[in-house]
Amino acid sequence: MDNFQDTVQEHLLSFNVPENRVNGSETKIEVKGLTRTLDKGVTVLQNVNLEIPRGKILGIIGPSGSGKSTLLRALNRLWEPSSGTVFMDGKDITGVDVLELRRKVGMLFQLPVLFEGTVADNIRYGPQLKGKKLRDEEVYKLLTFADLDSSFFNKPGSELSVGQAQRVALARTLANEPEVLLLDEPTSALDPISTQNIEDVLLKLKSRGLTIAMVSHSIKQIQRIADVVCLLVGGEIVEVLSSEQLSDAKHPMARRFLELSS
Numbered sequence: 001m002d003n004f005q006d007t008v009q010e011h012l013l014s015f016n017v018p019e020n021r022v023n024g025s026e027t028k029i030e031v032k033g034l035t036r037t038l039d040k041g042v043t044v045l046q047n048v049n050l051e052i053p054r055g056k057i058l059g060i061i062g063p064s065g066s067g068k069s070t071l072l073r074a075l076n077r078l079w080e081p082s083s084g085t086v087f088m089d090g091k092d093i094t095g096v097d098v099l100e101l102r103r104k105v106g107m108l109f110q111l112p113v114l115f116e117g118t119v120a121d122n123i124r125y126g127p128q129l130k131g132k133k134l135r136d137e138e139v140y141k142l143l144t145f146a147d148l149d150s151s152f153f154n155k156p157g158s159e160l161s162v163g164q165a166q167r168v169a170l171a172r173t174l175a176n177e178p179e180v181l182l183l184d185e186p187t188s189a190l191d192p193i194s195t196q197n198i199e200d201v202l203l204k205l206k207s208r209g210l211t212i213a214m215v216s217h218s219i220k221q222i223q224r225i226a227d228v229v230c231l232l233v234g235g236e237i238v239e240v241l242s243s244e245q246l247s248d249a250k251h252p253m254a255r256r257f258l259e260l261s262s
C-alpha cells in the first residue's frame, strides 16, 4: 500500500485520534465561553459552552439569525475566536497553523463553489497544495465515496447541478483527509434524492470515525442523522439534547421553534 490509503474507507478507519475524555465521554471539540461581539457592539454569540463528541453527528438548530453559522465558522477559524475558547483534541485551535486546522476541519456550505477546471482538478486541489498529486484511482475512489460515478472525472465543474456540485465539494473536502466536517445547511438547496445521498454519505463517514457538526433548518433531517442536538437562541445555547429527546426541550423559545418547525 502506498502513502495515500488504498481506499478512502481504510484511510478514514485508520485515524489516529488522541484521547480526551470529558465527563466520561470522548470529546473531539470543546467550546468554552465563546463570545462574538461585532464592531457595532452587537453580541452574536454569548458565552457558548459545548462539547462535540468524537465520531458523532452534532445538529445545530435555531431560529434565523441565532448565531448558528457564526458558531460553526469559529471552529475552523473563519473568524478568530479568543484564545482559550475552542479546543480540538484538547488543544487550543488558535495555536494551530490555520491551513493545517482547515485541512483537519473541513467545511461545506449551503451552495457549493467549485474552482475552474474539471471535477478531478477540484478533488486534487487540496493535496496538490501540499505537493501531492492524487492518482486517478484515488480520485475515482473519492468520487465513489461521494456517490458520483466515474463519468464525472473529466466533467467541467461549471456543468454540474447543485446536488452534483455539492457531492464534488464533499469529495474535495475528503481529499484533505479531515477529522471533522462542518456543514452549514449542506442540503437546503438540494432535491430529496440528492439530500438522501448526502445524508447516506454523512452516516458512512460517521461510522468511519469522523466528527460532524451540521447546521440544518430541517428538524426531520436532524432527527434522521444527528446523535446530539444543540438549540441556539439569540446567540446562546439553551438546550443540548439527544435527537430522540428533542420534543422534551424545555426552553420556551426552543419549544415554540420546534412546534413551528415540525
Ligand SMILES: Nc1ncnc2c1ncn2[C@@H]1O[C@H](COP(=O)(O)OP(=O)(O)OP(=O)(O)O)[C@@H](O)[C@H]1O
Binding pocket: 038, 044, 062, 063, 064, 065, 066, 067, 068, 069, 070, 071
Ligand atoms: N460579519 C458580520 N457582520 C455583521 N453581522 C454579522 C456578521 N456575521 C454575523 N452577523 C449577524 O449575526 C447574527 C447571527 O448570524 P448567523 O449567520 O450566525 O445566524 P444563523 O443562525 O446562521 O442564521 P440563518 O439561519 O439565517 O443562516 C445575524 O444577526 C447576522 O446578521
